[in-house]
Amino acid sequence: MGAFHSRPDENDIRHLADKTGFSVEQVEILHRRFKQLSRDEDTLQREHLYGIPDLECNPIRTQIVAAFFDKRNFDKDSPQGTVQEIGFEQFLTVMSHFRPLKLRMTEEQREQLRLEKLQFLFNMYDLDNDGKISLEEYRHVVYELLSQNPQIGNESAAIADAAMLEAATICMGQMEPDQVYEGITFQDFLKMWTGIDIETKMHVRFLKMDNTTLCK
């Protein structure tokens, strides 16, 4: 299902709502927002997203925008790589990673949601799509995060290194002197997050009101 023309019909909406977990009203509202961002075209491109003024002060803007165009976020088993433009369905799919928890979720649903969210975060770091966060990529992320603080620039490398070592210790335990640590894999990433219920924190409250007219 590619892009929708002007207005999706009922079936499409319902299908999308089922697939992504949003409610029907939320899908409609997000569709309107999609139209607003893409200036009434059928597909969204990176320039459209970069043009959002509120997003400019966000330190990891590049990664966020890239996440929308990253194929790994569209489907579980999709190939790696990026696309140049996305349709509404992909837009929604990426957004659905930020769904909040529902009150009546089973344990495995929670687990599933948690895995999805963590996978999204992992993909944001792993730029070269090799399934591992290497030191360079990590440093890049830390550098961006701290870029708002002009004085701290030099330290970001140190911090990233320290963090990697910490990750290594957590994931590998005592290492042989000759072992090398390749990078943080997704399993290691999960290990780091054990015990912290990120699924309760990582969500956006998708309102049922339509405030697309209020934002630029």
Added chain:
Amino acid sequence: MGSLSVWRLTLVVFYIVVVIHGSSASYVNGKTPTTSSPGQPSNTVHTFPAPEKEYLPVFQINYPRIQIPFEITLWILLASLAKIGFHVYHKITVWVPECCLLIIIGLIVGGIMYSVHEASPAVLTTDVFFLYLLPPIVLDAGYFMPTRLFFENCGTVLWFSVVGTLWNSIGIGISLFGICQIEAFGIQDINLQENLLFGTIISTVDPVAVLTVFEEENINEQLYIVALYSLFKYMSQIDHVDSIDIFLGTADFFVVGFGGIMFGLLFGFVAAFTTRFTTNTRELEPVFVFMYSYLAYLVAELFSLSSIMAIVTCALTMKYYVEENVSQRSCTTIRHFLKMWSSVSETLIFFFLGVTTVTSKHEWNWAYIGFTLIFCFVWRGLGVLVLAQIINNFRTIPFTFKDQFSMAYSGLRGAICFSLAFLLPHTFPRRNLFTTAAIAVIIFTVFIQGITIRPLIDYLNLRRTNRKLMTINVEIHGRAMEHAIAGIEDLCGQWSHYYWKDKFKKINDRFLRKVLIKDNKPQSSIVSLYKKLQLQNALVLLDSNGGISGAPSLTSLQEQKPTKPETFLPEEVRSMQELLSKNMYKIRERTLTYTRHSLPNETRTKEILLRRHSSIRKSMRKAGTWQTPVGDDDDDDDIPSEINFPPARPRLQLRAKETRRALQPPRNELQTVNEVRTDSRRTPMVDYEKRGGSAVSENSEGRGTGTKRALTPMRRVWSFNEQGLKNNEKEDQMEMEEFRNAPAANRREEATEEVSDSETTHPLLSRPMDQYKP
């Protein structure tokens, strides 16, 4: 053995208090004192016959002069001793919350006094309670409130506090009025207003008792917040007590609350501003904090505004800025004193509760009291249920039924409720009935609910707080996640409290911090955490090393004034010091969990370590190791360069004697190292402790080649993709060889060997290292 003697001591003190109280009363009343020998005139100066004036009174008792402070001191001592007594028996405190025990002791003492026919101490008057006993408790609650959680759940807190209070009080009041109408119970004379008033009094839930129980169970912080809402109930309580016209009171409520907040903010900012200039008067810093808060309280009382809101707001605003400005010791002092005062106040209140229960007049009416109890539970349960359902629609993390149940069940009434009831004017009709009812409800809830809440919570298996140590990774990822969320929200045009948090942060950084904090530097929580972990690491290593011998251990971090400019930039050094010490504050803040009855989790060892650390720095400064060669001023950018840790590699098995080496920076060695440093032209480095994976430290480099250097110790860990790093690996290996094999005569190596052990570290010396062989 020990516990028995403590009990004996306590009993002895009981008797002393009672007897002295009795005798003092008789002094006051002019009766013959029973403690002095009977038959003789009292031993004061006045009774000496005139002609014998030249005899100097050798021994005299002048009790009335010191009576009041003496009694107060004895009461406080007694209550505190009782508290010690409980903790001797661990088993008791596991099952029975402290407030229960305090009430029991109060009951016992009250019983003793009653049997000696003593009136209850007249000290508990309105003024004493509201002006002296209540402020410390409220200030303590406000100061240690977890602000972040509070603001994130602000809506919920306000919802439950305001609407919940009204719901409970009106509900209880009206239903009790309904009961009064029934003739069989004989209480028809209580009108609606009095019932409503009683309703408000009785629906006060005591956060003290609740949090005592909750914190010992490490329940999820969400529930903490809801328990804290009862703090806000007070503000509505105080207002409603005096106003008979409840409807006007509601409007009055908003004015009063808002006014209180305004005064609180005003005094908070003034206090923060004042502490900006206290660099030279460190001893007075706690004074400012306490006096400004108390002033906020009193001024709000002056204008009949909500003094409790004022003092809480003042504490909240003040804390953030003051903790950055004041010295570390003042910070500790403030916290200690707050805890001490609030503890004393609480203890005294519960104690009096016990005493007055026995000694005051009671009026018992089965119907009224029974129904009061029932309605308390019913209305609270209903209230929580209904309110939670409504607000779950707005919350992202909804309250489950378990949460709701624990919230409803945790409605323990306590000291405040009792005080409010006790302080009803004596002319109030049926005052005794109300007092009795209040006391009955309190005792019931505190004992029954207090004792049973623990097993219930275990049974329900409520969410417990995750006490995982903070790791850098989590911090980084958490931050990234927050930014991602904010970004997504911007993308889809949704707002939430991240938006407001962001806005507030901008205003804070741009205006407020500049004005209220001296030497303002933008802070990042990631960097602070990182530095904190470094310091922790350093201190742990220091401690394991046995400490510094002979170093003056009582120098304060801030006593070191920056020296006159020498070859390095003093303001850089000073800024490093400031940044470091600020990060030590951050240590306290970050690892703080909200505990009502104990200070944040800092052990004495850490204090000692921090002192040692400061003395290291001081001696280091004396040794002049900060001097760097001309042109090499990048070194000083690195705060962490102060602290060096040897690589904790199993390969580095140094000789045994070095591991025992004390951390003395003898001058000559330092000089050596200094030279080494100047030779090497690099800052020292890094060390990693592979301990539990959480403490990591590192130095960064100021130079272009920095990244390579920084990674050297990690050679065993990384696989570097870059050529430069691999080269470094080799260099390191070479170094290691050199390190182990070179003759001791090599001065450089000696210095390094002496100072770097496999297990210990010399905080001052740089890594010997250097690939820069001459």
